[in-house]
Amino acid sequence: MGPIGKTGREPAARDDPTTLQGQPPVTNSERTHPAHAPMHQFPVLDGELVIGGVPLSRLAARVGRTPFYAYDRRLLAARVTELRSSLPAGLKLHYAMKANPMPALVCHMARLVDGIDVASAGELRVALDAGADPAEISFAGPGKGPGELRQAVAAGILINIESPREIPELAAISSDTGCAARVAVRVNPDFELKSSGMKMGGGARQFGVDAEQVPELLAEIGRSGLAFEGFHLFAGSQNLRAEAIVEAQCKSYELALKLARFAPADVRFLNLGGGFGIPYFPGENRLDLATVAGGLAVIADRAARELPAARLVIELGRYLVGEAGIYVTRIIDRKLSRGQIFLVVDGGLHHHLAASGNFGQVIRKNYPVTIGNRIGAPTSIAASVVGPLCTPLDLLADRMPLADAQPGDLVVIFQSGAYGFSASPQSFLGHPACVEIIV
Numbered sequence: 001m002g003p004i005g006k007t008g009r010e011p012a013a014r015d016d017p018t019t020l021q022g023q024p025p026v027t028n029s030e031r032t033h034p035a036h037a038p039m040h041q042f043p044v045l046d047g048e049l050v051i052g053g054v055p056l057s058r059l060a061a062r063v064g065r066t067p068f069y070a071y072d073r074r075l076l077a078a079r080v081t082e083l084r085s086s087l088p089a090g091l092k093l094h095y096a097m098k099a100n101p102m103p104a105l106v107c108h109m110a111r112l113v114d115g116i117d118v119a120s121a122g123e124l125r126v127a128l129d130a131g132a133d134p135a136e137i138s139f140a141g142p143g144k145g146p147g148e149l150r151q152a153v154a155a156g157i158l159i160n161i162e163s164p165r166e167i168p169e170l171a172a173i174s175s176d177t178g179c180a181a182r183v184a185v186r187v188n189p190d191f192e193l194k195s196s197g198m199k200m201g202g203g204a205r206q207f208g209v210d211a212e213q214v215p216e217l218l219a220e221i222g223r224s225g226l227a228f229e230g231f232h233l234f235a236g237s238q239n240l241r242a243e244a245i246v247e248a249q250c251k252s253y254e255l256a257l258k259l260a261r262f263a264p265a266d267v268r269f270l271n272l273g274g275g276f277g278i279p280y281f282p283g284e285n286r287l288d289l290a291t292v293a294g295g296l297a298v299i300a301d302r303a304a305r306e307l308p309a310a311r312l313v314i315e316l317g318r319y320l321v322g323e324a325g326i327y328v329t330r331i332i333d334r335k336l337s338r339g340q341i342f343l344v345v346d347g348g349l350h351h352h353l354a355a356s357g358n359f360g361q362v363i364r365k366n367y368p369v370t371i372g373n374r375i376g377a378p379t380s381i382a383a384s385v386v387g388p389l390c391t392p393l394d395l396l397a398d399r400m401p402l403a404d405a406q407p408g409d410l411v412v413i414f415q416s417g418a419y420g421f422s423a424s425p426q427s428f429l430g431h432p433a434c435v436e437i438i439v
């Protein structure tokens with residue numbers, strides 16, 4: 001168990017990486033380069049990672065080909081259970097499905113969470129097919145087209161308004177279809193989520209309506225006869241600092257409370273966002289959920305008094321699904337170039353852009369990687385895992401300590417359940433498409 005905790009050091013440049021035996025000696029570089037957080041979520045049986053109860057090589061045989069993504073149903077359910085047991089009772093948990101829109105996974109999630117957040121009409125169709133209750137689906141996005149707005153109104157879902165332009169369009173659709181559009185206002189707050197991997201609120205943004213413009217927008221919503229339900233605030237993504245999340249959620253709540261005075265109807269829905277991160281890179285640790293839950297408990301108490309009609313919602317994507325998924329790719333060649341080992345695999349950045357470091361990262365760092373059929377074997381080599389694409393960007397692991405892997409072995413990239421398959425340029429270079437399974 002826990003291969004990464006032991007093996008995930010950032011390797012130092014070594015004279016001859018091919019002659020390392022057993023555990024490499026700890027160097028100064030390793031002391032200053034911290035390890036990956038341990039990946040204990042998947043059990044290990046006879047040296048093999050086990051996903052959804054199936055050992056990896058058996059699973060690969062079942063899929064019939066590599067590369068593939070595999071998502072573990074039990075881990076998905078366990079994460080929701082863990083959240084529910086620490087978050088205040090009554091707080092609603094939504095799944096932001098852009099993190100992983102695989103239909104079978106959305107189906108699984110729809111039964112576990114209280115609602116689904118969609119960001120396009122395509123995602124809306126998947127959410128409805130998955131059996132999500134339209135009353136608990138919400139739709140956010142900066143450029144909702146007229147067709148998408150019409151589909152959303154007809155479906156009876158909640159639309160997060162992000163531009164004054166949407167109001168007359170929704171009013172026209174409402175009178176046309178005879179159903180009043182259900183709306184909330186997505187607010188671009190006047191503060192930022194500190195230490196966020198990706199900021200999506202505060203300052204000048206394409207998302208939401210600037211807080212100072214919201215009172216005027218609310219008056220317009222009232223005049224247009226749309227069914228106002230509340231507010232949506234989303235400050236950022238991939239945050240591992242609990243105090244920063246608590247601070248942003250407190251400020252979001254305060255702002256919503258201030259804006260509620262201008263609302264044309266009671267606030268019945270208040271989405272405080274999320275942005276909970278997971279550890280990807282050396283030195284990153286898992287989020288301190290207890291601290292986040294403590295902050296939310298304070299807000300829930302206040303909301304019960306100050307906004308008694310409001311359902312309080314948080315929306316999470318990555319945190320719900322990211323750790324439950326792996327990417328599996330087979331080694332097709334092992335090459336030695338000027339003392340450096342290259343494990344050439346049949347998958348690459350075209351399937352897993354984020355692991356190659358090209359999805360919003362400033363400096364490329366290694367994802368947690370292991371040889372999934374040699375767990376527990378000594379990490380006796382330092383090797384780079386590269387894909388088959390004719391570009392140096394196709395790098396999945398850069399000089400990492402790994403078990404002594406050979407062609408045919410299965411390389412596993414952890415933390416691949418979110419922003420993997422659907423966030424990668426599959427057709428780049430014309431290699432076969434990747435498979436996704438849920439086990």
Ligand SMILES: *Cc1c(COP(=O)(O)O)cnc(C)c1O
Pocket residue numbers: 096098099117140234236237238273274275276315316317318319418
């Ligand atoms: C992307 C997005 C999310 C999900 O973010 P994660 O970091 O995956 O949790 C939630 N809400 C909105 C509005 C988003 O755009």
